[in-house]
Amino acid sequence: xxxxxxxxxxxxxxxxxxxxxxxSIRDVISTAAGNTALAKCYNQDGSxxxxxxxDTFCQLISRxxxxxxANVSLPYLNPGGLKTSGVDFQLDWAASLGxxxxxxxxxxxxxxYPGSYQIKNFATDAFxxxxxxxDAANAxxxxxxxxxxxxxxxxxxxxxxxxxxxxxxxxxxxLTARVRxxxxxxxxxxxxxxxxxxxxxxxxxxxxxxxxx
Numbered sequence: 001x002x003x004x005x006x007x008x009x010x011x012x013x014x015x016x017x018x019x020x021x022x023x024s025i026r027d028v029i030s031t032a033a034g035n036t037a038l039a040k041c042y043n044q045d046g047s048x049x050x051x052x053x054x055d056t057f058c059q060l061i062s063r064x065x066x067x068x069x070a071n072v073s074l075p076y077l078n079p080g081g082l083k084t085s086g087v088d089f090q091l092d093w094a095a096s097l098g099x100x101x102x103x104x105x106x107x108x109x110x111x112x113y114p115g116s117y118q119i120k121n122f123a124t125d126a127f128x129x130x131x132x133x134x135d136a137a138n139a140x141x142x143x144x145x146x147x148x149x150x151x152x153x154x155x156x157x158x159x160x161x162x163x164x165x166x167x168x169x170x171x172x173x174x175l176t177a178r179v180r181x182x183x184x185x186x187x188x189x190x191x192x193x194x195x196x197x198x199x200x201x202x203x204x205x206x207x208x209x210x211x212x213x
Contacts, residue, residue, distance in 0.1 A: 013094040022085040027078045034072040036158050044159030080120035087113050128157050146172040172197055
């Protein structure tokens with residue numbers, strides 16, 4: 001962490017940090033998304049070329065009395081492994097608003113850049129790169145300034161022959177404020193989605209809403 005000293009009191013509270021991570025986990029405990037289980041059962045990524053009903057992911061699918069898919073179970077499994085790496089940047093700053101008594105302006109920001117996010121379902125499988133993809137199993141962060149990079153739909157990895165459309169880049173802004181009346185009372189107020197931007201519409205599974213949207 002860097003906390004430089006400035007002559008100006010405006011920047012006395014400025015700090016900046018950079019963290020690099022490189023994580024590899026064997027036998028990680030996790031669930032597979034429903035669309036991943038379906039894609040693997042039906043060989044959309046080449047993992048079940050014989051279309052065997054004994055396939056691990058086919059066993060997660062239950063059907064109704066007319067043969068339709070009734071449910072896809074998502075139990076915890078021990079996939080072959082997970083590898084991820086990236087960089088986190090954090091900037092914190094606060095400045096006194098002298099003309100407003102005890103008023104202060106604060107800025108806290110964290111930017112995460114994932115360089116890689118790879119998963120393999122079994123020890124004998126090859127790792128698949130999921131960086132830059134979105135699916136119904138991944139929630140989105142909710143900072144005050146929400147920037148969502150353009151992303152491929154997860155089907156670009158799990159069924160590359162027929163991928164669904166992804167999501168374009170998007171920016172949403174919130175505004176919050178706090179006014180202290182005295183030691184006992186303070187008022188807080190804010191506006192979510194300050195510019196009333198319509199939410200993104202992306203491919204998905206009927207009845208399944210992406211967390212964080």
